[in-house]
Amino acid sequence: MRLVADSGLWSTGHQAAPTPLAAVLEVSGAVLSWTIDDSSTAAQITFTDPASADWLWRVFGESGHVALTAALDGRPPGAAVELIGVDVRPGSLEPLRRLALGHWLRRWWPASQRDGIAALDSALLDAEIAVLTAAAEDFFTDETFDSDVAALLRPHAAALSAHLQGGDPRVIELVRNCADLANDVGIAFGEADGVAQRRDDYALAAGPDAGRHGSSAIATGADSVIWGAVPPGVFDAAEKTVAWRIEAVDGVAKAVIRVELSGAGLAAGIAVRLRSDGLGGTGVLDVDGVAAFPIVDQEQRPVAESAAWDHDWRSTAVTIGADRNELVESPQMRERVRDFARTRLHRQAPDTFLAEVLAAESDY
Amino acid sequence: MSAGFEVATAIAVSQPRRAVIDRAWRAIGPGVEVLSGDDGGPLRRTVKRIIDPLVLRLRANAQYSAPFVHADVAVAMHDLIVGHDAQLRSAAAWFELLKRERRRLRITTGNAQELYFPACFELAVTKGAPAQRDDGAAEAVLLEIHGDRDRTAIEVLNQYVADPAVVAGLTDQLRQSWSDVRAGPEITGPFLAGLTTVLGPAESHSAAAARQRVWSALIADAAPYNLGAKAHSAEAELPWSITELGLSSVEPQRPPAVVGGADSERPLNRSVVDRVRATLRRAMDRDELPDIPLLCAEEVDRVCAPWGLMAEDKQATLIAGIEIGACLAPLSESAVPRYDLASQIQARLRKEAYVLHARRYLADGGPMHPRQQQVIDDLAAFARPYLSRLWARLHGRDVWQEPCDDVDDVRALLEGVARSVSLDHRQRIKAMLELQVAG
Numbered sequence: 171m172r173l174v175a176d177s178g179l180w181s182t183g184h185q186a187a188p189t190p191l192a193a194v195l196e197v198s199g200a201v202l203s204w205t206i207d208d209s210s211t212a213a214q215i216t217f218t219d220p221a222s223a224d225w226l227w228r229v230f231g232e233s234g235h236v237a238l239t240a241a242l243d244g245r246p247p248g249a250a251v252e253l254i255g256v257d258v259r260p261g262s263l264e265p266l267r268r269l270a271l272g273h274w275l276r277r278w279w280p281a282s283q284r285d286g287i288a289a290l291d292s293a294l295l296d297a298e299i300a301v302l303t304a305a306a307e308d309f310f311t312d313e314t315f316d317s318d319v320a321a322l323l324r325p326h327a328a329a330l331s332a333h334l335q336g337g338d339p340r341v342i343e344l345v346r347n348c349a350d351l352a353n354d355v356g357i358a359f360g361e362a363d364g365v366a367q368r369r370d371d372y373a374l375a376a377g378p379d380a381g382r383h384g385s386s387a388i389a390t391g392a393d394s395v396i397w398g399a400v401p402p403g404v405f406d407a408a409e410k411t412v413a414w415r416i417e418a419v420d421g422v423a424k425a426v427i428r429v430e431l432s433g434a435g436l437a438a439g440i441a442v443r444l445r446s447d448g449l450g451g452t453g454v455l456d457v458d459g460v461a462a463f464p465i466v467d468q469e470q471r472p473v474a475e476s477a478a479w480d481h482d483w484r485s486t487a488v489t490i491g492a493d494r495n496e497l498v499e500s501p502q503m504r505e506r507v508r509d510f511a512r513t514r515l516h517r518q519a520p521d522t523f524l525a526e527v528l529a530a531e532s533d534y
Numbered sequence: 535m536s537a538g539f540e541v542a543t544a545i546a547v548s549q550p551r552r553a554v555i556d557r558a559w560r561a562i563g564p565g566v567e568v569l570s571g572d573d574g575g576p577l578r579r580t581v582k583r584i585i586d587p588l589v590l591r592l593r594a595n596a597q598y599s600a601p602f603v604h605a606d607v608a609v610a611m612h613d614l615i616v617g618h619d620a621q622l623r624s625a626a627a628w629f630e631l632l633k634r635e636r637r638r639l640r641i642t643t644g645n646a647q648e649l650y651f652p653a654c655f656e657l658a659v660t661k662g663a664p665a666q667r668d669d670g671a672a673e674a675v676l677l678e679i680h681g682d683r684d685r686t687a688i689e690v691l692n693q694y695v696a697d698p699a700v701v702a703g704l705t706d707q708l709r710q711s712w713s714d715v716r717a718g719p720e721i722t723g724p725f726l727a728g729l730t731t732v733l734g735p736a737e738s739h740s741a742a743a744a745r746q747r748v749w750s751a752l753i754a755d756a757a758p759y760n761l762g763a764k765a766h767s768a769e770a771e772l773p774w775s776i777t778e779l780g781l782s783s784v785e786p787q788r789p790p791a792v793v794g795g796a797d798s799e800r801p802l803n804r805s806v807v808d809r810v811r812a813t814l815r816r817a818m819d820r821d822e823l824p825d826i827p828l829l830c831a832e833e834v835d836r837v838c839a840p841w842g843l844m845a846e847d848k849q850a851t852l853i854a855g856i857e858i859g860a861c862l863a864p865l866s867e868s869a870v871p872r873y874d875l876a877s878q879i880q881a882r883l884r885k886e887a888y889v890l891h892a893r894r895y896l897a898d899g900g901p902m903h904p905r906q907q908q909v910i911d912d913l914a915a916f917a918r919p920y921l922s923r924l925w926a927r928l929h930g931r932d933v934w935q936e937p938c939d940d941v942d943d944v945r946a947l948l949e950g951v952a953r954s955v956s957l958d959h960r961q962r963i964k965a966m967l968e969l970q971v972a973g
Contacts, residue, residue, distance in 0.1 A: 177881060177884060177885070178877060178878065178880070178881030178884075179881050179882065179885060189891055189892045189894070190894070192892050193892075194888075194889055194892040194893065196886070196889050201885055201886075201888070201889055203892070216885055218882040218885050218886070219882065219949075219953075221601065224550065224551075224552045224601065225552070226550070227550040227552065227553045232549055232550055232553050235550045235553070236548055236549070236550065236602060239601070239602070244736065244737055244742075245737065246735055246737070246874070246878075247881075273893060274893075277893050277894040277895075278894060305571070305572055307571065307577065307578045308571065308575065308578060310578070311578060312953075313954075313957060314957070315886070315889060315957060315960055315961070315964075318961070320645075321961075321964075321965075325968065353633075353636070353637065353642065353646070354633075354645065354646045354647060355645050355646075356642050356643050356644050356645055356646075357642065358640075358642040397894065398891070398894060398897055399897045399899070399902060400902050400903075401894070401902050401903050401967050402894055439903065439904045439905070440902070440903055440904075441900070441901075441904070454904075491897065491902045491903070492897030492898065492899045492900045492901060492902050493899040493900050494897060494898055494899045498898075
């Protein structure tokens with residue numbers, strides 16, 4: 171195995187794809203990452219603290235653990251180190267890859283009414299991740315970001331109890347497994363607190379045409395949500411779901427933005443920015459995913475209706491959420507994620523989560 | 535380059551301690567399933583709460599605590615664990631019983647393994663296996679565990695300081711002690727220069743030994759005391775601002791109140807009683823209930839001491855922490871820390887921030903949701919929570935007179951605090967974004 175320096179840390183080299191195509195898991199002393207749709211590539215293991223990674227022998231064998239620690243002890247990341255005869259034991263990382271994938275599903279699953287990708291039941295997904303986390307506890311010797319079983323289960327106590335009333339034996343088995351675990355970590359199932367209200371009706375979702383009045387639009391267009399700039403569970407994950415429209419109100423130009431919603435999260439308060447060749451404006455979405463704000467020029471002055479008619483709006487770009495200054499997430503990457511999701515829905519694999527199985531079944 | 539040679543020698547002499555424990559555990563055979571994972575190895579908390587402290591007794595047997603152990607030590611560990619098989623099987627039986635009782639009593643607070651494992655082993659040693667007929671022992675244990683032992687000590691404290699004469703006495707003592715602390719004439723330059731070695735790299739054994747020597751000299755240096763004493767006086771000549779570092783709300787530092795006081799957020803503003811209360815909360819694991827009047831009187835002298843810490847090694851460690859904390863910026867890609875140790879910590883913090891990006895909790899270019907703004911601002915001012923937490927750890931060590939004289943231990947402390955602050959921040963970010971889904 172070859173160890174290379176990566177941003178001041180030792181790493182096994184196999185660079186995983188960028189977000190949103192990377193599934194990551196933080197264990198004691200290391201961060202593991204995989205490319206979601208490429209199961210042929212090995213995990214990238216980046217050591218944040220080799221000394222606290224006391225699980226290494228499970229993955230590299232005892233002699234591998236000794237060799238790895240000896241090689242990294244006191245050696246600042248620099249020239250590559252070749253460790254002869256030290257390799258990942260086949261299958262030893264599989265439970266962790268599945269766990270990383272589960273965390274990825276929680277955060278990036280591209281649920282979309284428009285694209286026909288059904289949402290995953292968050293309570294069942296988190297329950298399954300909690301069970302897997304408990305099973306992989308040897309890798310979480312220290313407190314880590316991903317070892318908090320209680321935090322996974324706490325919001326779903328009521329929802330999971332409700333699942334026990336349903337008739338699906340697969341669900342009941344999972345929840346039963348989880349109930350014992352929850353009890354151990356101090357969470358009581360059956361209390362009716364904080365049941366996430368699912369927005370099952372997609373009635374609020376509007377088409378890309380923001381024209382509520384249908385008239386007096388100076389310009390209209392559509393843009394896409396950059397997933398990495400917004401929280402999950404709020405917006406429909408399809409492309410071109412951000413409809414913008416420039417209209418004139420009382421002689422000045424105004425932007426109306428409408429974003430398609432999907433999921434239980436709230437859009438209210440999320441920032442919106444419109445830029446168009448020297449003109450622009452900012453606002454925040456309301457609970458329906460709509461924002462309206464005045465267009466201003468570079469000196470922050472209002473733009474007259476006549477000037478708005480003269481402006482070439484073809485370069486208009488609208489961003490939702492964080493203002494990402496570099497385009498690190500391309501539409502092609504998002505399409506790859508959708509392909510991955512569709513594949514998972516259509517073909518069950520050993521690493522399929524119950525929430526995915528149910529989503530696939532609900533699809534028909 | 536190849537590490538092949540050192541690998542070959544390392545294999546011959548040592549084994550990962552966790553693997554040794556795992557093997558011994560499996561040799562016990564059936565009867566300990568509730569203390570084991572699905573794969574038959576011991577649970578993480580079985581190791582942490584039973585094997586390490588109660589079977590291997592690491593405090594008394596330091597040789598068992600090394601991450602890698604020699605073959606003879608491995609054999610000794612193995613024999614010790616397997617030799618406790620009867621007690622471990624009994625402890626497992628007690629745990630099953632306690633879990634049943636926990637359900638019956640509808641107790642849901644706390645982590646059952648964390649709380650009950652040591653008690654189970656203690657029961658196994660003192661009583662053997664649980665009685666066939668329920669004799670109420672399990673219920674008594676649970677009620678004791680969940681009876682909030684620490685609250686009793688805090689009650690005693692509250693009663694003690696409810697007496698105005700007590701507070702007046704402590705206030706007099708505080709006034710006197712505060713005026714006793716004065717900076718000496720020694721210069722601070724050499725101390726700060728020495729930190730570059732302490733916080734620097736050591737790639738050889740001799741460099742590591744030199745680092746230890748420098749630290750041993752630094753903790754005997756008057757500079758940390760003098761700097762802390764200067765923070766008390768109006769003409770503060772400090773290289774940093776204690777308000778910017780978040781250690782105090784005012785400059786110069788004012789003597790804190792004995793009880794009450796407006797600001798308990800910043801370490802150096804915290805009242806005497808608040809500090810003693812923190813000590814009592816952290817003392818949960820300790821058997822001896824401290825003598826409250828003595829603890830209060832000691833704490834009065836401690837709040838007056840430079841940096842609110844009595845021992846020179848704690849004061850010196852805080853200064854090292856101030857220097858490290860000032861370099862840390864988890865959200866910055868361009869930060870170039872001036873100390874090697876700070877660079878290492880910064881590299882880890884960056885990787886941890888990457889996990890947030892990869893999980894869609896954090897975006898470049900601002901908050902995804904307005905709820906995140908506060909915690910992003912906090913991350914940008916990392917030194918404040920870092921020093922606040924480091925101070926609390928040092929305060930604990932100061933109270934219990936645990937030394938900070940080992941340079942590797944001090945460096946591990948400086949790293950560990952960064953890790954725990956980062957974890958805390960990241961969990962806040964996570965909670966904030968997930969809150970809105972449930973809300």
